[in-house]
Amino acid sequence: MNADYEGRTRACQHALSPQECLVLFPGPNCQYLTGFRDDPMERHLLLFVPREGEPTFLAPAMYAEQLAETWVSDIRLWDDGEDPREHIEAIFSTLDPDRLLVDDRLWARFTQDLRAATDAEFGLASEALADLRIRKDEAEIDAIRRASRLADRVSEEVRTLDFTGVTERDLAREIDSRLADVGGEGPSFETIVASGANGARPHHRHGDREIEAGDPVVLDFGTRLDGYPSDQTRTVVRGGPPEGFEDVHDAVREAQQxxxxxxxxxxxxxxxxRAAREVIERAGYGEEFTHRTGHGVGIEVHEPPYIVEGNTRELESEMVFSVEPGIYLEGRFGVRIEDLVVVTAEGGERLNDSPRGWRPRAPAGR
Structure with missing residues (x-):
């Protein structure tokens, strides 16, 4: 991914006040500024970004090679057997911050170690990073676009499968396998296969229920490329759908449009x-649309902007978010249709283009 990580960091520093310092650990914010990707662990691996000067990584020695691949040059390593808290005190003795903006998800144990090493006030990293991350740069949009195309390919392939008699869990595994086969870096999130009455639960994942002929099946999945996710949903039926399904599907599709x-x-x-909700309310299903219309997508699958009543934040070019209205009839079935959309000067550009209808294609070989 050809991202300007140093440029992002300089923009973040510009957003800080004098004597403020950002403290991050492995996760989305650290990845956004440096390109370094890893999961949090019990060892101290922290990134210090002051208002002035160069950022500093404090990390276990085993990460030397990985961190050397980032643009950050000040890398302070500690060995097992050392006390990393002494290094934190040394860094603060140089920076002398008045206020720390710590990663919003920083583990409590690391926060406590920071508190013990400084008298600075504490805030959250999102104060400096939220407005930077909410608009995607060219490299980010390209990664999400390419990941969306892979999800579209698998969505079209799944429409050719005869999944009658297959469990939700096995179909989810098949989808995950196909996402890997087309070049994805693993699922964006736990794949959702919700059949029949399970589809009326918006975040049902998948279980051992066998899919029956005529079951509406909500298929919600995506993959990652260069660390950025796709996210799309289609609802399909193999066989004759239940009574009322076509009207519900038409309403959801119209609402999404x-x-x-x-x-x-x-x-x-x-x-x-509101535009989606008004369509569904006119169709008589307002009470059955139980969640927001969408969420921002970036390094994280769920991040600002949230497309929900009460969010008066004005959309800006290069924002990316999902548009995913749904209707959920308890004990019967659910319908959701979702695409990712990027805001452009001309309006909303869909990043997904797989079929949105409910009819599958004929199974392969028939």
Whole structure:
């Protein structure tokens, strides 16, 4: 991924006040500024970003090679057997911060070690990073676009499968396998295969229920490329659908189209939610649309901007978010249709283009 990590960091530093210092650990914020990707662990691995000067990595010695691949040159390593808290005190003795903006997800044990090493006030890293991350640069949009194309390919392939008699869990495994086969870096999140009445639960994952002929099946999945996710949902039926299903599917599809058409710079996020909700309310299913219309997508699958009533934040070019209205009839079935959309000067550009109808293609070989 050809990202300007140093440029992002300098922009972040510019957003800090004098004597403020950002403290991050492995996760989305650290990846955004440096390109370093890893999971948090019990060892101290921290990134210090002061208002002035160069950022500093404090890390276990075993990470020397990985961190050397980042643009950060000041890397202070500690060996097992050493006390990393002494290094934290040494860094603070040089920086002398008045205020620390710590990673919003920083583990409590590391926060306590920071508190013991400084008298600085504490805040959250999102104060400096939220407005930077909410708009995607060219490299980020390209990665999400390519990941979306891979999800589309698998979505079209799944439509050719005869999954009658297959369990939700086995179909989810098949989807994950196909995402890897087309070049994805693993699922963006735990793949959702929700059949029949399970589809009325918006975040049902998958279970051992066998999919029956005529079951509406909600398929919600994505993959990652260069660390960035895709996220799309389709609802399909193999066999004759249950009574009322086609009307519900038509309403959701119309609502999604209305929401996408409402996207343009300067429009409040809540207006997109309202556009979808009004269609579903007119169809008589307002009480069955139980979640927001969308969420931002970037390094994280769920991040700002949230497309929900009450969010008056105006949309800006290069924001990326999902548009995913749904109707959920308890004990019967659910329908959700989701695409990722990027805001452009002309409006909302869909990043997904797989079929949105409910009818599958004929199974391969038939």
């Amino acid at each position: 209305a929401a996408v058409e409402a996207v343009e710079p300067g429009v409040p996020a809540e207006a997109v939610d």
